[in-house]
Amino acid sequence: MPKNISSIVQHIHNDIFLAASYFKMYRQLYDFFAEHGTRKNPIGLLTLQAYLDSIIFHLSRVLEVDNEGTNLEYLLNLAESNSKSFKYAESQNQVLSEVHGHRIMLKEIRQQCVAIRNRRDKSLAHFDRIHFNDPQKLQSQFPFTITVGEVEQLISGLWQIINVYEALYSNASGVLEPVGWRDDALIGDVRNRGREQHGEVLERIVERYEAMRDKKNR
Secondary structure (H helix, E strand, C coil): CCCCHHHHHHHHHHHHHHHHHHHHHHHHHHHHHHHHCCCCCHHHHHHHHHHHHHHHHHHHHHHCCCCCCCCHHHHHHHHHHCHHHCCCCCCHHHHHHHHHHHHHHHHHHHHHCHHHHHHHHHHHCCCCHHHHHCHHHHHHHCCCCCCHHHHHHHHHHHHHHHHHHHHHHHCCCCCCCCCCCCCHHHHHHHHHHHHHHHHHHHHHHHHHHHHHHHHHHC
């Protein structure tokens, strides 16, 4: 019996959707706080970092090579071994052809996204003591060089891949409509409320953050 392919597709869909939503909100907040002074706004610093970490986390889950994980690699293996289950495909050969092409594409994507994997492995999921004592070494050994445009292309490419298998399995496909901030006024309201309620604590966090950043740049 094949695994529950529909649920696996939906799970991966959700990861890509969340990465896209965090990315959209990151860009909205970045533009807003850049205009209104990010360095002086602890809410801006903390929120941007949280969104960036979330983007990395969800994209890493989709891209990882892990036999125990529910990721794109697992879905491709499943589609290959259960090609008959994709009832809306013209033939089993169509499924196998898609799998072959997407394996090549996924390999290329992983090579382009080494920076994302390194940030997840070396900073988020695990943090070596050597990098704690020498933060500059983390950046020099594992530079985070991926650009905003590359992240956008990555999310779009992953969404296109997962849509293929949803269409072949259930004759449906989703349009990527990530969640974002409604408008700048709402962002400003959240910023002001956070500053009023937690301003003193946030200022201390930002001071430590900037001290660490200055240490990295020495």
